[in-house]
Amino acid sequence: MICESENKLNPKFESLKIKGRCSLQGRIKISGAKNSALVLLAASLLTKDTVYLTNVPDLSDIRKMKNILKSIGVKIKDNDKEKVLINSENLHFGNIAHNSVNELRASFFCIGPLLSMLGKASLALPGGCNIGKRPIEEHLKGLKQLGATIEEKDGFVNARINSNKRRLKGTHIKLGCPSVGATETLIMAAVLAEGQTIISNAAREPEIQDLCEMLNKMGAKITRAGTSKVYIEGVNYLNGCSHEVIPDRIEAGTFLIAAAATLSCITVSPVIPSHLKSLLQKLKESGSDISIRDDAISIKTKTIKGVNIETAPFPGFPTDLQAPFTALMLKATGKSIIKETIFENRMNHIELLNKMGASIKLENNIATVSGVKKLYGRHLKGSDLRSTAAIVIAALMADNPSLVEGLEHLDRGYEDFEFKFKKLGANLKRGLTENISDISYNQDFFINDVQNSYAA
Numbered sequence: 486m487i488c489e490s491e492n493k494l495n496p497k498f499e500s501l502k503i504k505g506r507c508s509l510q511g512r513i514k515i516s517g518a519k520n521s522a523l524v525l526l527a528a529s530l531l532t533k534d535t536v537y538l539t540n541v542p543d544l545s546d547i548r549k550m551k552n553i554l555k556s557i558g559v560k561i562k563d564n565d566k567e568k569v570l571i572n573s574e575n576l577h578f579g580n581i582a583h584n585s586v587n588e589l590r591a592s593f594f595c596i597g598p599l600l601s602m603l604g605k606a607s608l609a610l611p612g613g614c615n616i617g618k619r620p621i622e623e624h625l626k627g628l629k630q631l632g633a634t635i636e637e638k639d640g641f642v643n644a645r646i647n648s649n650k651r652r653l654k655g656t657h658i659k660l661g662c663p664s665v666g667a668t669e670t671l672i673m674a675a676v677l678a679e680g681q682t683i684i685s686n687a688a689r690e691p692e693i694q695d696l697c698e699m700l701n702k703m704g705a706k707i708t709r710a711g712t713s714k715v716y717i718e719g720v721n722y723l724n725g726c727s728h729e730v731i732p733d734r735i736e737a738g739t740f741l742i743a744a745a746a747t748l749s750c751i752t753v754s755p756v757i758p759s760h761l762k763s764l765l766q767k768l769k770e771s772g773s774d775i776s777i778r779d780d781a782i783s784i785k786t787k788t789i790k791g792v793n794i795e796t797a798p799f800p801g802f803p804t805d806l807q808a809p810f811t812a813l814m815l816k817a818t819g820k821s822i823i824k825e826t827i828f829e830n831r832m833n834h835i836e837l838l839n840k841m842g843a844s845i846k847l848e849n850n851i852a853t854v855s856g857v858k859k860l861y862g863r864h865l866k867g868s869d870l871r872s873t874a875a876i877v878i879a880a881l882m883a884d885n886p887s888l889v890e891g892l893e894h895l896d897r898g899y900e901d902f903e904f905k906f907k908k909l910g911a912n913l914k915r916g917l918t919e920n921i922s923d924i925s926y927n928q929d930f931f932i933n934d935v936q937n938s939y940a941a
Contacts, residue, residue, distance in 0.1 A: 495917075496892040496893040496895075498917055499917055500916065500917075501880075501888070501915055502887075502888055502913060502914050503883075503887045503889060505860070505881060505885055505886060505887065506883070507747055507910065508749050508910060509743065509749035509906075510749060511909045512751065512754065512781075513751065513752070513753050513754075514754065514755075514905075515732045515754060515755060516542040516736060517729075517730035517733060518691075518730055518732060518734065519542055519546060519898050520665075520692045520733075520735070521691075521730050522541050522542060523547065524591065524594050524696050525695070525699055525728065525730060526547075527594035527673065528594075528673055528696060528699060529571040529573060530595060530598035530602060531573075531598045531602065531676065531677065531700070531723050532722070533572075534574075534724050536725050537568070537570055538569045538727075538728055539728070539729045539730065540731075540732075541567050541569045541730055542733065543567070543900055543901075545893070545897050546589055546897045550592065553581055557599075558573070558575040558576045560573075560574075573602070576599075577603075578607075581595065581607065593621060593624065593666070593670070596628070596644055597628070597670050597671065597672075597674030597675075599644075601674060601678070604645065604646045605643075605645045606642075606645075607641055607644075609641055610637075610640055621667075623660055623661060623662065623667035624664075624667045626658075626661075627660070627684075628653075628671070630656050630658050631654060631675065631682070632646060632647075632648060632654045634646075652677065652679045652719075653674055653677070653678035653679070653719075654678055654680060655675060655678045655679060655682040655717070655718075656680075656682060657682075658671060658684050660686040660687065663687060663688040663689070663713070665690050665693065665798075668688040668715070669692075669693055669696055672693070672700070675719060676707070676717055676719065677722070677723070680718075681716065682719065683716055683717075684715045685714050687712070689799050691731060691734060691760045693710060694710050697710030697715070698710070702726040702727075703723040703725065704723045705717070705720060706719075706720060732755050732756050732757060732760075734760040734761050734803070735803065735806060735898070736899055736900075737756045737782070738761055738806045739874050740753050740905070740909075741784050742768070742806065742809045742813050743877075743906075744784050744909075745768055745772075746789070746812060746816070746882050748786050748787060749786065750786070751783070751909055752781055752783040752784075754781035755781070756782055761782065764810075770790070771789055771792045771813065771817065788818070790819060791814060791817040791818060791820050791856060793821055793823070794810055794821075794822075795824040796825050796826050796827050797827075804825065806871075807831065808831070808834045808871040808872050808875035809874050809875050811834065811835070811854065812834075812878040812879045814856065815843045815854065815879060815882065816857060816858070816860065817854070819855075819856060820855050821854045821856075822851060822852070822853055822854075823851070823852040824851045825850045829850060832847055832850060833867075833868045833869060834867070834871075837865045837867070837872070838876070838879055840865065841860045841863050841879050841880075842860045843857060843860065843879070844856075859883075859884050862880060862883040862888075864888040864890075866891045867891030867894055867895075868894070869894055870895065870898045872894075873892070873894045876891075877906075881911060890918060892915065
């Protein structure tokens with residue numbers, strides 16, 4: 486079992502002190518996918534039976550989602566680490582308030598299940614990482630097409646089914662863009678609707694496929710999940726089920742990028758290699774040797790060459806790995822061009838990386854990176870989940886220690902982040918920022934006792 490950080494109760498006041506010039510080696514266990522677990526928790530509202538989820542990561546976002554569900558009558562029992570029992574038999578109507586959802590966009594996933602089970606829903610407009618506009622128009626437009634009445638008032642979305650049958654009605658929905666959140670929201674709304682629903686221009690992400698697999702286990706009739714046109718035949722009710730959350734492809738990708746950036750050799754597992762195809766191709770192009778065996782991926786890197794990437798919906802290069810990959814390119818030979826096409830404000834890491842000695846020019850969400858020979862440790866604060874991960878990767882490459890704040894963002898999406906890096910040999914420690922004023926090479930400060938972090 487992985488030990489908890491002594492100070493994880495107040496991540497906003499904590500920092501990671503990182504000694505640079507590290508080399509990583511070993512094998513890391515990849516946790517369950519955050520982006521899948523969140524929507525599966527919402528989907529558990531669609532039955533009065535018990536849903537048993539395994540491989541659920543222990544993250545701040547997951548804990549927030551559990552608290553939101555509890556506030557509307559859901560019973561949640563954590564059987565042990567990574568295993569969760571959810572029972573919605575006593576689900577009741579209630580406003581899911583601003584203070585509950587301000588930092589958790591995934592809370593909006595509840596709207597479809599609540600409409601189907603209660604005939605109405607009231608949710609505060611969602612928040613999340615400050616990476617740009619993530620509008621919910623596609624969600625609301627689709628729900629209206631399914632027969633819901635929608636009103637936006639005082640920062641809340643109030644939805645209702647007005648028909649006597651208190652059921653949504655299947656229809657053909659064509660999304661304006663392949664939104665992951667809208668696709669998931671509408672699939673959950675459609676499974677208990679009357680008749681057939683077709684979602685065209687649907688997102689194809691693995692997390693959507695995971696959702697549909699669980700719903701089908703519960704008795705839903707969903708076909709062609711993972712394609713751009715999903716078919717849902719509405720059913721009268723759903724049963725409980727047991728389901729294992731898929732491995733987190735973004736966590737796996739982050740560790741593979743960190744290994745490449747530090748010219749290291751590591752193995753990540755369990756993973757579903759096909760979920761990482763676009764990243765693996767770019768890692769190969771940049772000089773890494775990649776080997777795949779069953780559910781494990783190994784990487785070995787001796788040189789880093791500049792390559793270009795452009796984010797795109799799955800199966801394209803994931804926007805969630807754009808910032809970490811930018812960090813990899815900092816010490817590459819030659820130039821690389823990083824183009825962000827999904828979110829207009831997802832380049833917050835560029836200014837911070839330049840403070841470490843990087844040479845990056847940013848214009849219209851296109852970053853041109855010229856590789857440098859040295860990076861310098863700095864005291865920096867990440868502004869969102871993936872930008873903070875990118876700063877950590879850069880700090881592992883730097884010539885002197887760094888102090889990285891913004892750990893509340895890391896805790897949203899990476900389970901036991903620092904302990905996994907310590908197991909691989911990284912020299913880093915989490916502590917209260919006010920107690921980490923000296924960032925010298927004090928070896929007593931850098932505790933790298935992996936056996937204390939991981940029990941056998």
